[in-house]
Amino acid sequence: MNTGSEIMKRLAIRVAVVCVVLGIVAVAFAVPPNEVLLSGNVQTFTGVCCFSWGETVSITEPKVPVPIVVTWSTDYRASANLFFNVGVSVNGHPCLSSDLIAAASPSDGTFQARTFQWVIFPSDGLIKGTNNITLCGGGSVATDNITLAGNTLAARISK
Amino acid sequence: MSGMSKIVRQHAICLAIVCFLIGHATTAFAVPPEQVLKLAGSSLDFTGPCCFSFNESISVTEPAKPVPVVVTWEVFIFEGSGNLVGLMLNGGPCTFYGSGSISGFSDSSPRMFQWVIFPSDGLRAGSNTLTLCGGGISSGPNFLDTFGMTLAARLSN
Numbered sequence: 646m647n648t649g650s651e652i653m654k655r656l657a658i659r660v661a662v663v664c665v666v667l668g669i670v671a672v673a674f675a676v677p678p679n680e681v682l683l684s685g686n687v688q689t690f691t692g693v694c695c696f697s698w699g700e701t702v703s704i705t706e707p708k709v710p711v712p713i714v715v716t717w718s719t720d721y722r723a724s725a726n727l728f729f730n731v732g733v734s735v736n737g738h739p740c741l742s743s744d745l746i747a748a749a750s751p752s753d754g755t756f757q758a759r760t761f762q763w764v765i766f767p768s769d770g771l772i773k774g775t776n777n778i779t780l781c782g783g784g785s786v787a788t789d790n791i792t793l794a795g796n797t798l799a800a801r802i803s804k
Numbered sequence: 805m806s807g808m809s810k811i812v813r814q815h816a817i818c819l820a821i822v823c824f825l826i827g828h829a830t831t832a833f834a835v836p837p838e839q840v841l842k843l844a845g846s847s848l849d850f851t852g853p854c855c856f857s858f859n860e861s862i863s864v865t866e867p868a869k870p871v872p873v874v875v876t877w878e879v880f881i882f883e884g885s886g887n888l889v890g891l892m893l894n895g896g897p898c899t900f901y902g903s904g905s906i907s908g909f910s911d912s913s914p915r916m917f918q919w920v921i922f923p924s925d926g927l928r929a930g931s932n933t934l935t936l937c938g939g940g941i942s943s944g945p946n947f948l949d950t951f952g953m954t955l956a957a958r959l960s961n
Contacts, residue, residue, distance in 0.1 A: 655814075681872050681960050683902055683920040716876075718918035720905040749907075753942060755886040756905035760916040797902035797920045799874050799960075 679703045682798040689792045694730040694783030695740035698793075701779040704800045710767035712803045715778055717763075719796035720756035723748050729791050731782035733763055735770040740781035746791065756794050764803075838863040841955040850948045854888050854939030855898035861935040864957045870923040872960040875934060877953065878916045881906065884948035889938035891919060893926050898937035901925070908942060920960075 682702050690698055704713055715733055723729050723746055732742035741763070749757040765771060765778070778800050782791075841862050850858055864873055875891065886908040890900040901919035921927060921934075934957060940946020 681874060681920045683922070685900075685902075716918050718903045718916070720903045751886070751907040753886050753908055755907040755941065757907050758903045758905045758915060758917060760903070760918055795900055795902045795904060797874075797918045799918060799920065 680800045683795075684793070684797075685795050687792060687794050689790055690783070691788060691790050692783045693788050694785060695732070695742050695781050696783050697734065697740075698780040698782060700796075700798050701777050702798050702800045704776050704778065704802065706767075706771050706773055706776055706802070708773050710771040710773060712767070713765050713771065713776075713778075713800050714803055715763045715765060715798070715800045716760065717780060717796065717798050718758070718760040720758050720794035721746065721791060721796075722750050722756055723791040724750060724789055727787075728785040729782055729789065730785050731761065731780070733765070734779045734781045735765060736772065736777055737779075738770045741765070741769060742782050745785065746782075748789075836865065838865075839957045841953075843953050845952060848950045848953070850887075850939065850950070851946065852939050853946050854941055855890070855937050856939050857892060857898075858889075858936035858938065860953070860955060861933050862955050862957055864932050864934065864959065866923075866927050866929050866932055866959070868929050870927040870929060872923065873921045873927065873932075873934075873957050874960055875901070875919040875921065875955070875957045876916060877919070877936065877955050878914065879953040880912070880914045880951045882912050882949040882951055884908065885940045885942040885944065885946050887938055887940050887946070887948045889917065889936065889948075891921070892933075892935040892937045893921065894928070894933055895935070896926060899925070904938065906948065 680702055682700055684700060728745040728747055730742035731744050731746055732740050734740050743763065744761050746759060751757065780798060839862055841860060884906055887906040888900065889904045889906060890898050892898055901921050903917050936955065
């Protein structure tokens with residue numbers, strides 16, 4: 646009886662270990678829902694670079710932060726004289742505006758579509774735990790307008 | 805000595821089971837082939853007003869509690885009139901899950917779109933079919949000439 650309960654105890658410990666391991670594996674591959682964002686609203690931003698465009702996703706970094714990949718896909722019309730800067734801000738830090746959107750106002754009233762991908766390194770300000778990634782930008786040289794229609798913002802940890 | 809080897813054997817079996825389960829879990833997270841579509845070197849032309857099926861589909865398998873899906877479509881466009889492109893979820897209406905505009909132009913270029921579909925959009929446990937759809941929005945001839953495309957989905961959580 647004593648041997649039987651000992652076997653049961655060992656079995657229970659092993660099952661627990663397996664469950665913990667499986668849980669860790671599942672969490673490692675999981676992507677929390679706030680890592681993706683879909684905005685269907687038409688919204689216009691006016692100003693010189695750089696200011697927040699109000700769209701934020703969050704991503705959770707491990708103890709030792711690793712690079713993340715952020716992808717933004719949008720429909721837009723822009724009345725800029727030259728270009729618009731667009732980028733992301735990490736945890737409220739200054740806008741990393743490394744890309745440009747050219748002026749676009751199709752005469753048929755349609756929108757242009759563009760997709761941007763940014764790779765953010767720990768040295769850009771990523772910290773252990775929750776990190777907020779916010780879209781930002783503005784007119785490159787003057788106060789201009791950019792109107793966004795449907796757009797998505799998604800972040801994922803690089804592996 | 806016999807007891808010792810029994811314990812070692814039990815631990816070895818336990819370790820093998822854990823490794824087996826981790827291996828299976830990793831495989832489960834790999835991208836299944838039905839979640840991607842690649843049409844390399846294929847010219848596809850779509851003609852007509854929005855919205856109709858482009859008859860190009862992928863499938864994504866949702867867990868018991870559906871999670872958001874991120875879909876990316878990369879396409880090389882020769883030329884086209886003003887078009888909209890979206891997805892039909894499980895044969896439903898053509899819906900725009902983000903950017904979907906292809907304005908009228910004649911400059912050939914690759915384009916990429918990213919769409920996010922949430923469970924509230926109608927994702928269900930098990931297999932879900934995502935079909936490209938769209939069409940022209942101009943008052944004149946509506947056409948979209950493409951060459952090569954990839955369509956891929958990944959589960960979020």
